Amino acid sequence: MPGPLTDPNRPFRAASAPVLLWLLVGQQVRYRIRSFRGQGKLGSSIVVTLFGTYIAFTLFTLGAFLPVFVDSIRGGASVPELVDQHVLPTLVGLFFLRFLLQKTPKMQVESFLHLPFPRWLLVGFFCSASVFSAHNLFPLLFAVPYAVNHLAPVDGALGAALWVGGVVGALLISNFLNLYVRAQLTRYEKAILAGLAGVLAITLADEYLGAGIIGILSSAVFGEMHAFSWIMALSVVAGVVGTGILAGGALLQALRREDPPVVPSAQAGRLHELAERWDLAGHLIWLELRLMWRNRRPRHYLVVSLMFSTVYLIFLLASPGIFDGVALGAVIGLFASGGFALNYGQLMFSWESSYMEGMLARSVDTRTLTRSKTIVLQGSCLVLFIVSLPVFMIFQPDLIPLHVAFLFYNAGITTQVILELATRNRERIDLGRSGGFFNYEGFSAKHWLWFLPTAVPPTVLLVIFRDTPTLAWSLLAGVGLIGLLTTELWTRRHARRVSRRKHRMLSGFAVQS
Amino acid sequence: MIYYEQISKRYDGRTVLQVPQWRAGDGEIIGLVGSNGAGKTTFLRLLLDLIEPSTGEIKIDGQPVSEGNWKSFTGSYLDQRFLIDYLSGDEFLDFIRTIYGLSRPEAENALAPYRTFLPTNGDASKYLRDLSTGNAKKVGITAAMFVSPRLLVLDEPFANLDPPSQLRLKQLLRDMHAATGATMLISSHDLVHVTDLCERITLIDKGKVVKDAPTSDETLEELRVYFADGSDQHAA
Incomplete structure (x- = not known):
C-alpha cells in the first residue's frame, strides 16, 4: 500500500520557509518554557x-x-x-x-x-x-x-x-x-x-x-x-x-568547520613516566590532565581561570578604591586561587559522562576516583596561587595575607564543597561535540545555586570581621587548614556518595543532550 | 558463578526484563540471543551493576554485584561508552593495564596474541574518536580480554567487524577460554558465530528467558526457525 512518501515518482519537497519558521518558533517557545521551569525542580x-x-x-x-x-x-x-x-x-x-x-x-x-x-x-x-x-x-x-x-x-x-x-x-x-x-x-x-x-x-x-x-x-x-x-x-x-x-x-x-585533532606532545610522555611512579590515583590524575588538555571546552576553562588569575586580577587590583567593598575581597580571594576548582570542578564526573560506564564496570574504586579528583582541584589552587602571587605583590601587597588565607580555604573547603556538587551531577557532556567556552551543556540550576554555599560563608566571615581583617583571614586560613587535614574523611564521604548515586548518575549520562 | 534471583527491571511501570532465576557455572561460554529490544543489553548491564534491578539480586561468586568485588576479575565491553575517546588505542590499553595492576612487560606479553586483531597502519596512535566504529571496537574488546579475566562479558562483539576480524576474534575467544577457563557471556545477533562458539544458548524474548539449553547440532536451525516464524508468535 504505497503512501505519498513511498511513491518513487513523488519529488521530495521541503515545507516553505514561513512554515519552517513557525515550527522553529514553536520549538523555541517550548524550549524556553522548559528552561524557565528548571527541568521540573520546584526548589530551583x-x-x-x-x-x-x-x-x-x-x-x-x-x-x-x-x-x-x-x-x-x-x-x-x-x-x-x-x-x-x-x-x-x-x-x-x-x-x-x-x-x-x-x-x-x-x-x-x-x-x-x-x-x-x-x-x-x-x-x-x-x-x-x-x-x-x-x-x-x-x-x-x-x-x-x-x-x-x-x-x-x-x-x-x-x-x-x-x-x-x-x-x-x-x-x-x-x-x-x-x-x-x-x-x-x-x-x-x-x-x-x-x-x-x-x-x-x-x-x-x-x-x-x-x-x-x-x-x-x-x-x-x-x-x-x-x-x-x-x-x-x-x-x-x-x-x-x-x-x-x-x-x-x-x-x-x-x-x-571541523576541529583538528590535538596531537600528543613529547612532554606528555615525560608526564606519563611521572604518573607511572604513582598508583592508580596517579594514572587517574594523568587521565584528568589529558581530558583537560585534549578537549576544547575543559581547555577553555583552564585558559579562563588563568586569565582571571592574571589579566583580570590586574584590572581589579590596579583600580583605585576597588576595595571599598569587603565582598569583592571574597570574590577575588575565591577566584584568584580557586577559579579553576570553581569552574571546572563543578562539572567533574559529567566531563567523563561519555565513558563513566566503562570506568565503573572496571576495577576502579570510587574512593581512588574521588581522591584523584580532589588532588587535581587542590593542585589547581596551588598553581593559581603561585601564578597570581606576583600580581598581588605588585599591585596590592597588603592583600597577600588574604591571598594566602584563601589558598588554604580554597584547597581545604572550596574544593570539597565543589566536589559535593559534582557528585550530584547527572547531566551528560559530550566532549567531542560540546564546543567551547561556557556552552552550558551539563549545567543545571543547581550549579548556579551552589554559588551560595561556596561564596557566602567566606564573604559573611569577612563582613563580620571587617574591622579586624587579620582575624578574618586567620579564621579563613584556619578553617581551610582543618579542611586540608581532613581531606581523607571528605574523600571517603564523596566516594560513598558516588557509589550511592552512581545508577542515577549513569542513567542521566546516558541521555543525549 | 553468576546467579540471577527474581530479577526484574521496570521503566515507567513497563517491565523490560523479568528473570525469575538464571545461573551460569564456572568456565561456561554462554550466548545470549534475542531480537532488538528483547532485553539482552539490560541483562548484561544489570550484571555489571550499571543499572539497578527493580526487584531481585544478582550475585557473582556469592557476592552481590553491588559490592563490586567482581570488578577485579571481570573484563567487559558493551559499547563505545567503555572507551575513553580522547586517548589513542595504545594509551587506552596502557590505562587498562594500570587498572588491573599489570606491569608493562606483563602487558606486552598479554597483548601479543591480539596484535593481529588490533588496528594497524598507524591507527594505534590515533585517538579512539578518530577511529572507525569497527577499529574502536577491536580496541575495546582487546581491553576486556587481554587482562585475562575470569569473567568476560561482551555485547555484540561481532557486529561492525570485517569478516576476517570476526573469525580472528572467535579464535581469540576460544584460545582465551582454553588457556584460562574463563566464564564468558556473549550477546550476539550473529547466530552462526554464537552457536559455533558457545556451549549454551540463552534466548531472551520480550524481557523473558524463553529458552536456555546446551548448544547442539540442531540449535542453529532451531533458532533460525524461531526468528523466521516471528518471535512475537512464540512469546504469545
Whole structure:
C-alpha cells in the first residue's frame, strides 16, 4: 500500500520557509518554557525566580528614582550627564560577563542540520532569538524607567525614545559581537583571547590613568541620542545590522568547520613516566590532565581561570578604591586561587559522562576516583596561587595575607564543597561535540545555586570581621587548614556518595543532550 | 558463578526484563540471543551493576554485584561508552593495564596474541574518536580480554567487524577460554558465530528467558526457525 512518501515518482519537497519558521518558533517557545521551569525542580525554580525578581526590582527602582541615589552619592551632579558617561563603560564590562555566560546558538542550530531547513534560516532565526536574553532584557529594566521619568520631561518623548533606542542598539551590537567572537573562537583561539586581554588592558589603562576615553565616547554617543541626532541613530542602526550580518556569517562558517585533532606532545610522555611512579590515583590524575588538555571546552576553562588569575586580577587590583567593598575581597580571594576548582570542578564526573560506564564496570574504586579528583582541584589552587602571587605583590601587597588565607580555604573547603556538587551531577557532556567556552551543556540550576554555599560563608566571615581583617583571614586560613587535614574523611564521604548515586548518575549520562 | 534471583527491571511501570532465576557455572561460554529490544543489553548491564534491578539480586561468586568485588576479575565491553575517546588505542590499553595492576612487560606479553586483531597502519596512535566504529571496537574488546579475566562479558562483539576480524576474534575467544577457563557471556545477533562458539544458548524474548539449553547440532536451525516464524508468535 504505497503512501505519498513511498511513491518513487513523488519529488521530495521541503515545507516553505514561513512554515519552517513557525515550527522553529514553536520549538523555541517550548524550549524556553522548559528552561524557565528548571527541568521540573520546584526548589530551583523558586530560588531562580526570587533572585531574578530581586535583580529586576533593584534595576527598576534605580532607573525610576536615580536622582535620589545620585544626590546621596554625588550631590549636585547632572544625572543625564553622569548616566551618558557611564553607559558605554558599563556595557563594555557587561560584554565580558556576556562572553563568559551567554549561550551561543551553535549547538541549537546543529541539532536541526539534518532536517530540511535552509542553513541561512536556522542561523538567522537563532541569531535573532538570541536577543531575547537576560543579558539584553535586564539592562532595559533600568533604561526604560530612567528615560520615562527623567529624560522625557526634559527632552520630550522622542528624545527619550531615541536614547532608549540607543541603549537597545548598543545591547544588540554587544550581543552580535559576542556571537561573532565566540563563533571565531575555535579558529583563532589564541588571537581572540589575546585581543580580549588587550581590550581589558586598554580599559584598565583608561581607568587607571584617568583618561576616561570610553566615558567621553559614551557621553558623545548617548548625549547625541537624546538631543535628536538622527545621524547618530542611523549609525547605531548600521552597527546593529553590520554586527548581525557578521555574527550570522561567522556562525554559518563555524557550522562547516571541523576541529583538528590535538596531537600528543613529547612532554606528555615525560608526564606519563611521572604518573607511572604513582598508583592508580596517579594514572587517574594523568587521565584528568589529558581530558583537560585534549578537549576544547575543559581547555577553555583552564585558559579562563588563568586569565582571571592574571589579566583580570590586574584590572581589579590596579583600580583605585576597588576595595571599598569587603565582598569583592571574597570574590577575588575565591577566584584568584580557586577559579579553576570553581569552574571546572563543578562539572567533574559529567566531563567523563561519555565513558563513566566503562570506568565503573572496571576495577576502579570510587574512593581512588574521588581522591584523584580532589588532588587535581587542590593542585589547581596551588598553581593559581603561585601564578597570581606576583600580581598581588605588585599591585596590592597588603592583600597577600588574604591571598594566602584563601589558598588554604580554597584547597581545604572550596574544593570539597565543589566536589559535593559534582557528585550530584547527572547531566551528560559530550566532549567531542560540546564546543567551547561556557556552552552550558551539563549545567543545571543547581550549579548556579551552589554559588551560595561556596561564596557566602567566606564573604559573611569577612563582613563580620571587617574591622579586624587579620582575624578574618586567620579564621579563613584556619578553617581551610582543618579542611586540608581532613581531606581523607571528605574523600571517603564523596566516594560513598558516588557509589550511592552512581545508577542515577549513569542513567542521566546516558541521555543525549 | 553468576546467579540471577527474581530479577526484574521496570521503566515507567513497563517491565523490560523479568528473570525469575538464571545461573551460569564456572568456565561456561554462554550466548545470549534475542531480537532488538528483547532485553539482552539490560541483562548484561544489570550484571555489571550499571543499572539497578527493580526487584531481585544478582550475585557473582556469592557476592552481590553491588559490592563490586567482581570488578577485579571481570573484563567487559558493551559499547563505545567503555572507551575513553580522547586517548589513542595504545594509551587506552596502557590505562587498562594500570587498572588491573599489570606491569608493562606483563602487558606486552598479554597483548601479543591480539596484535593481529588490533588496528594497524598507524591507527594505534590515533585517538579512539578518530577511529572507525569497527577499529574502536577491536580496541575495546582487546581491553576486556587481554587482562585475562575470569569473567568476560561482551555485547555484540561481532557486529561492525570485517569478516576476517570476526573469525580472528572467535579464535581469540576460544584460545582465551582454553588457556584460562574463563566464564564468558556473549550477546550476539550473529547466530552462526554464537552457536559455533558457545556451549549454551540463552534466548531472551520480550524481557523473558524463553529458552536456555546446551548448544547442539540442531540449535542453529532451531533458532533460525524461531526468528523466521516471528518471535512475537512464540512469546504469545
